[in-house]
Amino acid sequence: MLKPVYVTRPYFPPIEKYFNYIQQCFNQKALTNNGPLVEELTEKLKNKLGVKYLLLVSNGTIALQIAYQIKNLAKKNVITTPYTFAATSTALRWQGANVVLADIDSTSWNIDLNSVDELLAKKEGEAIVAVNLFGQPCELDGLEAIAIKHQVPLIYDSAHALLSTYKGKSIYDYGDIHCISFHATKLFHTVEGGAMVFKSETDYILAKKLINFGLDEHGDIEEAGINGKLSEVHAAMGLCVLDDLDELVSEREDLIALYKQKLGDCVIYQKANFDCQTQPIYMPVQFKTEQTLINAEKALNDAGFFPRRYFMPQHYKFLSNSSEAIEHCGETANRVLCLPLMNGLRKEAIKKICSIIRNSSESNN
């Protein structure tokens, strides 16, 4: 039996390079509190993304919590999507907000603009948290217009979308705050970590205080903050992975192209009806029915492949009263399976996976 192939595996950069950075930490006696490696990674990411206000934080979930805190979402009704990793909503609940779920679009799988607009028009929401699911941007122009029309904050959970672009523009030109995850399973990672990108300098300065207990530069506590700092040891990993990122992206793009060539129209893909670039972080495919998904998953497991059903909103439906939106979302989400995608995945494995899926869908017909 071959080694099992899971949905993903973290990228491990050359260990010598990592040791070199750790050696720097030891030489400079700097482990955390905005040390030189955190500063270096911040500058490099700002240049790579072309953004002005970027703050590294200890994980993507605290990035969301800080964003929700800055926009004062406690006790507010906040509109978000049921189709996302649960952290988008659990962090809302943790910050004391009420989670209001909008419908999703059944082809883009992202939040549906009409649904958001209707909820806001009915005064059922006071802020928007949209998710660029699987790295595919939402309709950023449309959401921006809705947020302006109703005068509500617009936050993006861009955990999957670090490098994605929209109509040839930066996704960071849109929304008030983007929250990004650098967890080990993401395309770019710092083991644990994340970042926030801000439109306004005021929000950036406030966030910088909030992740450091609320301390200002004189050591006075001005706000009730928390500890959300990234350490030097984590930044070291980020600097190593960042050097290799362009190569990681092109390798994954090739793997996705092979999947699509071998699967053809035997499955359905996430689609955008505008020009955009989706960073190659996942390989989600949709089956015609949930039963065909289950059959394919079983056949894949038997052969040592372990795809994942990212994400199933009914598993965290306690978070919201919007049971109708969860049910609608399920009609799409319950047919989506994320196939193995990682750097170093062998082309032979992809061919095997695709032939198993093809065979299992034929035997269903």
Ligand SMILES: *Cc1c(COP(=O)(O)O)cnc(C)c1O
């Ligand atoms: C991974 C992820 C998060 C949480 O990020 P962590 O760094 O693991 O805390 C939040 N939202 C989405 C959509 C994610 O995929």
